[in-house]
Each structure stands twice: as structure tokens, then as C-alpha cells.
Amino acid sequence: MREESEVAMIGNVATMALVGVLVAVSLCSCASGAGGEPGGAPPARSLKDAFAGRFHVGAALGGGLFREPGQPTLGLVARQFGTISPENVLKWGPFNPRSRVYNHEGADAFVKFGRRNGMFVVGHVLFWHSQTPDWVFEDSRGKPIGREALLKRMRERVRHVASRYRKHIDAWDVVNEAILDNGKMRKSKWLEVLGDGWIEDAFRIAGEELPRSTKLLYNDYSMTMRGRRDAVVRLVRELKRKKIRIDGVGMQGHWSLGGPRIRDIEKSIVAFHEAGVDVHITELDVDVLPRKAGMWGADVAKRLEGDPTMDPYRDGLPEEMQRKLAKRYADLFGLFLKHSDKIERVTFWGVTDRHSWLNNWPIKGRTNYPLLFDREGRPKPAFDAVINVARDSAEAVKTR
Ligand code: G3I
16 A cells, blocks of 8 residues: 555564564464454454455355354354455356356355445456366367457356456466476466467456456465566566556465565565565464475476374474564565555455465465464464554554
8 A cells, every 4th residue: 555655664673673572472472362363352353454445355255154154254254354356256167168058156245244344355367377267268179279269259158257256356377387396387278378468458447447446456466486576577567568557466475484585575575676566474374394406386287195293283283383474474564564655455265274275285284373363263363463563563653
């Protein structure tokens, strides 16, 4: 949020210095249930309030949350978050599985929930190499279609969501994960049929069909990788040179306790902002489980066979690991506050540890703890550490 830059600048010096102290405090306050969520005392603190005026804080919602009896997790979402993203219901496959056949129910419930709670509602994702049905690229006889026919289908998709949800969706991930770690284009049916300029085609169509107020984003993972970062900066500059609208870059943020380094994340935030767009942290989570080499990023197609050593915390996350997770999140949010003039929102990919995709990726059926709320929806030490970073950053501003 650009107008807050002066506040951000003052905040960052104090913020970074206080991070360490806050972690220790958070561990004891959590034990006392001070965070107070389902089953505990009324909520004492909320993420959306703690970062109000700095950036939106939110979560991705799986369709299953709307089917939970009494919808307790949606209650937690309404109390804690100011922005929501759809984990699956607006992707081409789940939303439009066959030509002229739509599953509107899940998407309608998602958008309505966001409106009812005055949230910044995100659409994910218009065009992606995954979860896109084969019929999109074939004619009625199953033969591959050509450029013009595919561009027509892309426009129909955008026109359909634009007419159904209009200004009720505040931002769209227009294209997701089209660039590789080395900066080259990912091989996909989009690239095959439309060629190297397919991302431009996608943004041109989105800019022509969606409301001017709807933010248009390019979204990807491993955005600290130099090849990908530089290629995305070139993409932004090229779109702007051609007067094709792009408003933001989404850094997914599927990170771990050990990486990427804060300074590498900072480099990317600054590089994208200098290219003239806002930065959105779109799918934040911190994996605490062991991984084998080469198993980073978030390529859903990658899978690994598991063994007990890869799933060490089935019976609970040890306090030492809770401490490490709290420190990691405090460092990340310290950085986000330092650059809150460049960052529009920070969205967690899931609400509680129970809902996280990281329980099933890259190994199915593990017990992971990547988010701020535990499987019962109770705030973890990491939640308190993040809240404390915001509070002390605000204090630092006040005391100047
Ligand atoms: O809905 C069907 C259900 O009918 C069927 O019974 C079940 C059994 O296979 O599958 C269900 O679909 C699953 C869907 O999630 C809804 O739960 C798909 O198999 C499963 O592949 C899909 O996983 C999603 C994944 O994207 C797919 O690509 C994850 O929930 C979602 O968290 C993940 O999110 C991606 C972002 O979109 C892009 N960035 C990386 C991120 C993590 O992979």
C-alpha cells in the first residue's frame, strides 16, 4: 500500500531488532491461550488488524471449508483475515470441466463469503499448465485446435467470470507458473499452440475483459531463483512497453525453515517493484518436514515415495521446532513490514495445518505444520511471533 511508505520506513529499523525477543515471548503467551480462538477466550488479536494499513493478510480456502458443519474454520477466517484466495474452485478444470458445463456452486460461495466479510477477493487462476481440462485444446472430434480457436476459448473464459463476478473479484492470477528456474518458458499446451507470446496474449485478453479496477497478476513459485526473477522482470517491462496491463507479481512463497534466505526474498521484492508493479505474497507456507534434494519449489506434478524418516512429527511438533517456525515467520514478516510500501498482500496457502496441501506433497499422507494455526484452529507460537512483530513495528513508529 503505497501511501504508507513513510510509516514503513520508520518501522523497519525497530522491527528487525525486536524479532528475536518476540519469539520467546510468543511461546509462553500461546501456552496461556492468550491468542484465544475456537474453544479458547474471545479472540484477542487478529492478523488483519495487526497489519491494517500495511498490507492485506489472508488465506487460501479449500472448497471443503464450506461443507464443514457449523463452518468453524470460516469463522476463524472472518475474524483473522482480510483477503481470501480460492485453493481450487476457480481453476479451469474444477470450474468448467466440460465445454459449456460449469460448477458455479463452490466459486459462488467463495466470492459471496468474501463480499459478506468485506474482504479483498482474489481469483486463482485463469491460465495454468495444471488442472486445465484437455477439451480446452481440442475440437469436438478430439483434434488439437489452432491459435485463433484457443484465443477465442481464453476470451470466453475471462468473459464468463467477468460477467458472473464483475467487481466482486479484486485481483486475478492471470497466468501461473509459466517460467522455469532458469528463466526459460515452461513447456505447455499454451506454449505449443500460441508460442512464446502466450503470456502477452493472456494479459491482453484479461485487460480487455476484466474491470479496470481488477488487479492483474503474474504468479509463480521459487521467485528468488535468479533466472526466473530476471525473466519475470523482463516480462513486466515488455508488457508495460506494449501498454498491456499488468499490476502485480505474485511470489507464491512455498518456503521452508532453511530457505530461501531473507536477503534473496528481499532482492526479488525490490526487483519486481522497481519494474513498476506491486508485489503479492500469494501462497505462503513454511514446510517443517525433511525433504530430499531437488524437491523444492511447488511443482504439483513432482511426487516422492515416503518413509518414516520423512515424517518425524506424526505425534506433534516439538517445542524446538515451534520456536524455529516462529522465528522464521517473524523474520519473514519483519521483511514484509520493511517493504510494506511495495507489498499489497500476504496470503497463506491454507488456514490451519490440517488443511495444508503440504500434508500430501511431495509425499502423500504426512503430518506437516506449515501455518500459524494448529489442526484445531488454535494459534501457534508462530502466530504470536507474527502479531508481536506487527505490534512492535507500530510501537516503533509511535515512539519516534
Ligand atoms: O475434487 C477432487 C475430488 O472430487 C476427488 O475425489 C479427489 C481425489 O483425487 O481429487 C479432488 O481434486 C483434488 C483437488 O486438489 C481438490 O482437493 C486434486 O486431486 C488435487 O490435485 C488438487 O490439489 C491442488 C493442487 O494445487 C493441484 O494442482 C491443491 O489442493 C492445491 O493446494 C494446489 O495449489 C497450487 C496452486 O494452485 C498453485 N501453486 C502451487 C500450489 C500447491 O501445489
